[in-house]
Amino acid sequence: MAEIRTEDMVLNMGPQHPSTHGVLRLQLTLEGEIVIDVKPYIGYLHRCFEKHTEAMTYPQVIPYADRMDYVNAMSNELSYVIAVEKLMGIEVPERVEYIRVIMSELQRLASHLLAIGTYGNDAGAFTPFLYCMATRERVLELFEITCGARLLYNYFWVGGLSHDIPVNFQKKVKEFVEFFKPKVSELNNLLSFNKIFIERTANIGILPADYAINAGAAGPVLRGSGIKFDLRKNDPYSIYPKFDFDIPVGQGLKGTVGDNWDRYMVRIHEMEESIKIIEQAIDNIPEGDVQSQIPKRVKPPVGEVYARTETPKGELGYYIISDGSLNPYRVKARSPSFCNLSLIRALSKGYMIADVVMTLGSLDIVLGCIDR
């Protein structure tokens, strides 16, 4: 019998594809439904963030930092602002720190809700997506009453905040916490422990712990592989040491440690931890002026600094070089999504097309953060 000539099929997934979470292009080499190779192409959302900052003053960079990871703007600002404050040696008031922590944790909820919702959507379950979006809307409302914006806030300033919190903010946050608590178990019943969902995610896209460390994975992707590493505990910043919370890690309950389900579940548990932090912080906000430490002119001394924070996506670091002028000499962002995306090739080889989508969803990338 003569050999049948076969060819691998090259399938272009994206940049316009419902499941690439933005404008990512994946070049899949396929043998039937089996994936032989994945090659991500990035840069469709490149906006020259790093070069652009060199032409702006330090406070002017903050709105641009918002636009890096646009579903996660508060945490981006926090990272940048902390870096500049470290460079200038500014001590911010206690009240500011508390508000920053509450805002960052609320932002973590919003970001994880989006990640979980779209993940369900990737699996074909559309209803959890809308439930998550409806819950996320409540978080965005809290941001809206605080600073007027729903997505890109420009709220954390160097040395302070742009506005103080409104008078009824604490009451509203407490209402939200009560509203949010049952949502997690609702989500678990609807999606997390659904048999089909477990079939689709467990034992797929397994990321071993040593590989995760070598690849520089961060955030829930790293912790999904069972490594207990969270900058809020391991390299504390702001006032996180004051709060009592756990770091959830992947345990391989439904499959192998480090599979898609573990990464998904880490996010679910992190939301519970964030709620804990918010509950501890909301009653203890001290009185004070949130703008007292804001310098008239942000003009750091000559030097360089690297500051990193734990955003919902992972470790976001800013490396800033100052030449003593009003503009930064160089700003380099270490984005968690970029490192996490680099895993896609290793994680999807040998699985099926549908698994590539699921693995990509479990990495929770945002292209604004990757391309900058």
Next chain:
Amino acid sequence: MDKFLLDIFGSELIKDLIIPVPLFAFVIVFALYAVLAERKVSAFMQNRPGPNRAGGRTGILQPIVDAIKLLQKEMVLPERADKWLYWMAPFVVFTGTLLGFAIIPFSSIYVGVDLNIGLFYFFAITSISVVGMLIGGWSSNNKYSLYGSMRSVAQIVSYEIPTALAALNIVMLAGTLSMQKFCELQAGGIQNWFIFGGPGGLSKVILIPFLVIAALILFISTLAEANRTPFDLVEADSEIVAGVHLEYAGMQMVMFLFAEYAQMFAVSGIVVTLFLGGWQSPFGNAIPVLNTPWMQFAWFIGKGLFFVFVQIWLRWTLPRLRVDQLMQLCWKYLIPIALVCVFAVGLYLVL
């Protein structure tokens, strides 16, 4: 009905032309409103209002507005597509589904045609839509469409087996393939429906578990045949975008949608006819008013719509299976279990 029409028109030809008209009307109206129902039910499940502009809060005119919009749309031919096959595919799919309706017994007085091989005909004729899917996927000259059509063929061909095996239980019990006969045999109330063992003595009780399982298998595998979630891999929008439908626009897209929604009712009709008494009232003749020919329409369509609702309900609740898991479910679970049911029923009949 046949005789009545023959009396009026006095011609076999005209009678034969008139008979399918209500069927066509039903399929079109059903397909239009099933789209609305799906949107409304999903909206209800997701705490949204759903369509609420055309025709007041209920959105009752939405299908008409949609139809007008889609009719106006350009029929796009993708570059380097196979023109004839591309235009043909949606109609092949729709024809296959529509022909299946010919043997659906809506009432004791109305069925398109009461074939003595009705059930067999249904399985044979609805497979034609697979060919349409394959044609559409191939001729679109799009890799996603091709993947969709390849999945569709694998899926539908595999799932015919558990469907047929589950239906075989009832065929053995009833000793017929005619759809009207199935319904007539289940006369006399809910206890005589085939899901509860059909007509017969007390010994039929031992059959009930097998028949309930067979009914479930039939429902699950017809879900797969109608390409509904959790088996909607053919048009998995998060993986292969829309599969076969990807390149189609306007009226041809509508044809595909009509076929899908009509298929939903057709397979529900099969489940209802085989297991749930077809057009029989659950009270039998105890309440004769509820078992008149016109009430039978209501019973049949009501039961059918219930299963359509379940399909919609499942779609908005469950995630989607993967290709290999789909095949595993079929070959590792559904077929062996269906075979066991067939053996059990056969054994019962022999003894």
